Amino acid sequence: xxxxxxxxxxxxxxxxxxxxxxxxxxxxxxxxxxxxxxxxxxxxxxxxxxxxxxxxxxxxxxxxxxxxxxxxxxxxxxxxxxxxxxxxxxxxxxxxxxxxxxxxxxxxxxxxxxxxxxxxxxxxxxxxxxxxxxxxxxxxxxxxxxxxxxxxxxxxxxxxxxxxxxxxxxxxxxxxxxxxxxxxxxxxxxxxxxxxxxxxxxxxxxxxxxxxxxxxxxxxxxxxxxxxxxxxxxxxxxxxxxxxxxxxxxxxxxxxxxxxxxxxxxxxxxxxxxxxxxxxxxxxxxxxxxxxxxx
Amino acid sequence: xxxxxxxxxxxxxxxxxxxxxxxxxxxxxxxxxxxxxxxxxxxxxxxxxxxxxxxxxxxxxxxxxxxxxxxxxxxxxxxxxxxxxxxxxxxxxxxxxxxxxxxxxxxxxxxxxxxxxxxxxxxxxxxxxxxxxxxxxxxxxxxxxxxxxxxxxxxxxxxxxxxxxxxxxxxxxxxxxxxxxxxxxxxxxxxxxxxxxxxxxxxxxxxxxxxxxxxxxxxxxxxxxxxxxxxxxxxxxxxxxxxxxxxxxxxxxxxxxxxxxxxxxxxxxxxxxxxxxxxxxxxxxxxxxxx
Numbered sequence: 118x119x120x121x122x123x124x125x126x127x128x129x130x131x132x133x134x135x136x137x138x139x140x141x142x143x144x145x146x147x148x149x150x151x152x153x154x155x156x157x158x159x160x161x162x163x164x165x166x167x168x169x170x171x172x173x174x175x176x177x178x179x180x181x182x183x184x185x186x187x188x189x190x191x192x193x194x195x196x197x198x199x200x201x202x203x204x205x206x207x208x209x210x211x212x213x214x215x216x217x218x219x220x221x222x223x224x225x226x227x228x229x230x231x232x233x234x235x236x237x238x239x240x241x242x243x244x245x246x247x248x249x250x251x252x253x254x255x256x257x258x259x260x261x262x263x264x265x266x267x268x269x270x271x272x273x274x275x276x277x278x279x280x281x282x283x284x285x286x287x288x289x290x291x292x293x294x295x296x297x298x299x300x301x302x303x304x305x306x307x308x309x310x311x312x313x314x315x316x317x318x319x320x321x322x323x324x325x326x327x328x329x330x331x332x333x334x335x336x337x338x339x340x341x342x343x344x345x346x347x348x349x350x351x352x353x354x355x356x357x358x359x360x361x362x363x364x365x366x367x368x369x370x371x372x373x374x375x376x377x378x379x380x381x382x383x384x385x386x387x388x389x390x391x392x393x394x395x396x397x398x399x400x401x402x403x404x405x406x407x408x409x410x411x412x
Numbered sequence: 413x414x415x416x417x418x419x420x421x422x423x424x425x426x427x428x429x430x431x432x433x434x435x436x437x438x439x440x441x442x443x444x445x446x447x448x449x450x451x452x453x454x455x456x457x458x459x460x461x462x463x464x465x466x467x468x469x470x471x472x473x474x475x476x477x478x479x480x481x482x483x484x485x486x487x488x489x490x491x492x493x494x495x496x497x498x499x500x501x502x503x504x505x506x507x508x509x510x511x512x513x514x515x516x517x518x519x520x521x522x523x524x525x526x527x528x529x530x531x532x533x534x535x536x537x538x539x540x541x542x543x544x545x546x547x548x549x550x551x552x553x554x555x556x557x558x559x560x561x562x563x564x565x566x567x568x569x570x571x572x573x574x575x576x577x578x579x580x581x582x583x584x585x586x587x588x589x590x591x592x593x594x595x596x597x598x599x600x601x602x603x604x605x606x607x608x609x610x611x612x613x614x615x616x617x618x619x620x621x622x623x624x625x626x627x628x629x630x631x632x633x634x635x636x637x638x639x640x641x642x643x644x645x646x647x648x649x650x651x652x653x654x655x656x657x658x659x660x661x662x663x664x665x666x667x668x669x670x671x672x673x674x675x676x677x678x679x680x681x682x683x684x685x686x687x688x689x690x691x692x693x694x695x696x697x698x699x700x701x702x703x
Contacts, residue, residue: 158515163558163581166642186514192417199514224420228511229427229474230481233420240416269466270456273419308458336460337469 123259123292124324125213129179129365131391133384136370140170142377150381152179154367155210157217158186161202175210181325181365182212183294186228187252189262190221190235190245200255207256214259214324216294219245219282234267237274237281246288253291261292261324266302266331266340278303279317292324295361297353298340298369302331305338311349315356323361328354328387329369343372345383355390362398363391419454426450427470428510430503435475437468478506481516485552486523487603488544488596491618492537492626501533517556520549540626543588547596547646550584550637554644557582560702567703568696573667577660578702580638585649585657588633593646595625638698652677653691 120126130151135143142148153174160171174180184203187195207215220232235241253260264282276284286293295318297311304311328351330344346354346368358364368384429441440446448464455463482502483490490498509522524545527534534541558581571577598621602614634654636647649657652673659669670688679687695701 161515162517162556165556165559165582165639167556169642192414192420196514221420223514224417224424226512227424227428228514229424230477230511230516231427231470231473233423233427233470236416236419238416240414244414244416268469269463270458271419271454272456273415306458336465339469 121292121321121324123214123261123322124365125259127213127365128363129181129325131384131387132179132181132365132367133380134183134367134369134371135174135180136374138374139377139380144170144173146377147177148377148381150178152181152365152367154181154183157182157184157203157206157215160209161199161206171210180210180212181367182207182210182215183263183367184215184217185232186222186230187217188222189217189219189248189252190241191223191248192221192244193223193225195248195252200252204256207258212258214261214292215256216261216263216325218265219262219285220265232265234265234269234271235281236271237276237278239275242281242284242288245285249285249289249291253289259292259324260289261294262286262289263294263296263327264299264303266296266299266306266338268306268337268339270307277309277314277317279314283317283319286319286322291322293318293322294325294327295323295357296327296329297357298327298329298331298346298350301347301350301353302338302340311353312356315353315360318357318360320357320360323357323364325365325367326354326357326361327367327369328384341372342369346386351386351390354387355394358390358394359397363395366391422450422454423467423470426467427474428507429471430507431471431475435472437464437471475503475506478511478516478519481519482506485520486545486548488548488592488599489541491595491599492541492544492622493534497533504530504533517552520545520552524549537626539589539630540592543586543590543592544596546586546588547592547635547637550586551596551644554582554584554637554639557639559639562699563696563701563703568701571666573670574665576663576665579657579661580700580702582639583657583661583700584637585654585661586633586635586637587654588635589630590625590628591631591633592625593633593635595621597646638700640698652679652687656691 120128132152132154133150135153135155155171160167162168186199218232220235222229222231222233235245249260249262262285264278282293297315300311300314304314328346329340329342330346332339332341332344366387368380370380374380426447429438432438437447439448447467451462451464451467455466457463479502493501505523505526509526511519524542527542527545531538560578560580599618602617634649634651636649636657638645638647656669656673659672660666674684
């Protein structure tokens with residue numbers, strides 16, 4: 118199921134995040150890239166160079182919007198100005214779907230600019246799903262929510278993270294951007310089997326996948342997006358597309374950004390798994406078990 | 413109050429509270445609340461980290477992210493103040509004025525107002541520092557504000573003294589007391605250069621630049637901060653240019669703006685007509701007049 122209603126029935130292949138250090142390379146060399154993901158907030162402005170570059174990119178490439186400050190899990194209502202600017206950008210980019218995070222980050226009108234972890238409670242399910250529905254109705258395009266990496270768990274949680282994710286997307290009737298690096302990071306920080314997570318997620322709702330690198334510290338792992346993708350994350354990726362089918366995949370690289378070609382080459386490693394999965398799906402019998410993958 | 417709202421308020425209060433001098437989460441907050449007990453009440457420990465240590469990760473992330481953004485926006489102010497005093501200002505400002513916008517772009521929007529209410533932070537170079545804050549904020553606004561369609565020939569032909577001219581949303585005019593734009597250009601050129609000299613040498617050069625400007629006698633400077641082909645430029649203005657633009661930007665009719673521009677002007681009466689023609693032509697070339 119490469120295309121579904123949650124990604125606007127598109128088949129987007131492997132994309133990379135559009136980042137400022139690569140602007141010049143992309144505009145002058147025009148490399149072959151399936152699609153670019155943009156951070157919506159960087160372009161929710163009234164004018165200037167970022168929008169000019171975006172328009173040049175839009176002339177030649179497919180673009181998908183990814184947000185970092187909608188905070189679906191915040192109790193406070195979204196800022197109307199935020200929504201107005203976001204919709205204007207959606208109209209500009211014609212993004213087939215829009216993603217943001219399953220987290221909270223603002224309260225009482227004050228913004229932390231961080232992706233703070235949700236308490237996995239029934240109240241949070243209800244609040245978050247209602248807010249996603251509201252945003253989806255306003256924007257009139259499919260919304261997909263991304264699982265975040267986390268470093269803390271709450272005493273009040275009443276379910277696992279993957280149960281929470283499934284409940285929210287079911288009630289909101291939205292898609293999932295499954296970040297397999299985030300799953301791995303959280304699994305190491307909280308001590309769960311990452312394959313339990315991947316195996317439990319509503320596969321039919323997965324609209325997009327994120328892959329990225331992370332950094333290991335003495336007592337925890339941090340989601341830094343400043344390394345190549347590590348092998349355990351590729352394993353989770355392989356298992357995800359085995360369940361969901363070849364799905365639009367994006368490599369995130371946000372810090373210590375290497376050359377465009379290096380980032381692109383790292384992203385294209387996903388094709389190894391996408392092609393293998395596509396071949397197995399078309400084959401009559403499939404025996405495709407990854408190490409550590411709970412069945 | 414909902415349980416979720418209460419949790420978010422308590423978590424945010426801990427995360428947005430300033431770090432200690434060692435950049436760790438304080439055990440007790442300024443309001444007397446113990447972070448240790450708050451963390452224990454909210455956050456589960458694991459086999460490697462206490463609840464306090466897990467909450468501290470978010471506390472540190474919050475401040476490091478804001479500091480990075482603020483330092484990038486106000487690198488000129490940092491050069492003037494020095495890192496120790498700048499860090500104190502940054503911490504106290506962001507504690508009193510946390511972000512109220514979905515975008516970090518607006519993090520410094522209240523800085524000038526806050527500094528006017530807390531002038532002690534800028535001493536002894538108060539005027540120089542305040543000028544730099546105004547310039548750096550104007551630069552941010554000029555960089556990404558909108559650009560309206562230009563006036564066409566018919567529009568221009570129909571203008572009279574009662575017309576109100578619209579100017580580009582990215583145009584800002586400033587009255588300054590030091591040539592801070594020269595200083596900021598030097599600092600930015602240096603930051604963007606491929607000079608591989610040591611950080612110490614770079615700091616020494618910055619200090620020299622700042623000292624040189626600070627030693628200059630105060631001088632009234634009028635400046636337009638504007639955008640051309642998506643780059644931000646600083647253009648020195650005469651007193652009359654500044655006063656004219658200032659009033660036009662406030663929405664005053666042209667006639668009133670011209671009268672204001674020539675109040676106490678040294679430009680002779682008979683030279684004012686050609687002067688006006690010349691500056692209007694020049695500003696039109698810049699694309700400042702809009703529909």
